[in-house]
Amino acid sequence: MSEERELASALVAEIERTAAGINRPARIMEVCGTHTVELRRQGIHSLLPRGITLVSGPGCPVCVTPAGYVDNALMLAESGRAVIASFGDMLKVPGSSGRSLTSLSAGGRAKLVYSPTELIEIARKAGAPVVFLAVGFETTIPTVISVLQDARNRGIDNLYLYTAFKTVPPALRFLLANPEHGIDGFLLPGHVSVVIGADAYGFLEGPGGRPGVITGFEALDMLLGILLVLRQVRKGTHRVENAYPRAVRPGGNPLARGMMESMLEPRDETWRGLGVIPGAALGLRPALADRDAAKVFSLPPAADAEAPGCICARVVAGMAAPPQCPLFGTRCTPDDPVGPCMVSSEGTCAAYFRYGDGK
């Protein structure tokens, strides 16, 4: 047996002992989409004792972006007012009409990028306004906004960001304030925490808080995170623990945080499935209004809308599991997705579909 497997077995045994000491079922939310995928890819679900449930949270950026955002992007591209550039997953998300931006890529009106650094070249060649679909959490935000500085330095003036940036802490506060969630503790996102730092979750330790453990992405990291959450549940504490200290510092990455602070401001915008969460979105500050696609092109606020039968809204809120959806695996598959949770490689439905539920 490999060393990794021996350590995993020891952690699982300790998780079982701890769970037995809790004497009731426990629900742990993995906030981050990468955790959602990795937990299933590594088969961790299948190793947990009965009564311990992992619930996927709102940490897949594509999944929490409302359909109205896609509608606005489609409108911009189809009216010829701008060329849309985006990471792959977002291009495939159907808008409220059921159409996605993929259909426009053949005509060059929607462009797939792998890295924001490609945007400079695309804007230079486009001869038209280029709007990047700036979707993401703190993990990717600094890289994306740094492109604006790069563009300005190179004299590129036709590149705009259509921001749907989301920030994790206010979303967690929102979940805590909603008693329906029934969550006993959080696996906190490792990559996001590299940027924002462990101290950003201090509110979890206050009244009505829950245990939170910053967790890495290797199998042993995730088993350790689960164990530490359960130990707190057993003791009845709610502290923030950093189980990913090799990457996460208390204050995060000051350079990245400083850049976000200087260029972005909190906004009240719609999250798919959760509605408007105060301050949980980030948009460009007024000084950068001339780069803000929503302002320059007078885009209406992105409204939430679900395809008939799709329960993505409940899935991202941790209120439902994918197999409860009547479309799951039949009408909605990764090859022909209906909702964003099946489109995104980090989506909960896609992870369930690919890797199963451990049985």
Added chain:
Amino acid sequence: MKEGALIRLEHGSGGALSRDLVESVIHPFFRSESYPELSDASPVEAGSDFLMTTDGYVVDPPFFPGGDIGGLSVWGTCNDLAVCGAKPICVSLALVLEEGFAVADLKKVLQSAAAAAREADTRIVTGDTKVVPRGRGGGIFVTTAGLGRRVFSGVLSPSRIREGDSVIISAPLGAHGLTVLAARESLPVAGTLRSDMAFLYPPVSLLFPLEESLRFLRDATRGGIAAVLNEAAHGAAWGIRIAEAEIPVSEEVRTVADLLGLNPLEIANEGVFVAVVDAQAETAALQALRGHPLGRTARCVGHVSLENPGTVLMTTRIGGTRRVDFPRGLLLPRIC
């Protein structure tokens, strides 16, 4: 398929959509009682000992570390015959060339095809050449057909697989697909990666003496092992459970695949095959394969079980369980 459906690149990836295209659109036109199954090669008429196969090659770029489209097309065709129990006799070679393709490059491709044919003890006996205008082709496309004579007298088919059978993988996974991708995208990660392109009849034929105990053979090209195992298990009363710790993957492939977010189980190979054998014959099969350079690292990676009919499960490195699905999405286009 839906009304108004269009062909997508994903239809050529060797995954779920490729299967759907063949099953629901193509096969219905040609299905007959003599050929009820989708096989890599089939008898030229019912009961014949002569088998025929055909294959198209669109690999981009046509030259890559470890090989090129010429040798690939000849061996790929021979391999399809081999895994159906037949020794290649002859191959046809049709070229679709794009205006502007260098004659010197064409000669290199042809030289490689001729050398591959010699090594496979087969001959290229006929061919065709077409040229399409600049911008309307992919440099060079190759289409082959292969004729072979049945050597293995038994039936090789998923329908012969039984509970408890052993699943063997002949060689480490993922080298071909990653090599072509790295060459196409000029990825600096290429290192010493080389395509595993090989003529598989010699190692495959070492299993023929197993007779009835040899159930099923398939070369793991597009869609990789994930596609081969899922296709075999699709609709069956049994399933397959493999162990991640047993899957042969080189350190280099694992690292590069990790970096690119690719799963070695889904990456195309050109020198790897899957054999399903009676568990009683597992040791003999491994011994036979390991006597050949192309099967030196052959391993049993799992078994056929009744716990998961129609699907493939994997015991992960930490002892958990997860499903191994048909490859989905774009994967790597134009890899062979």
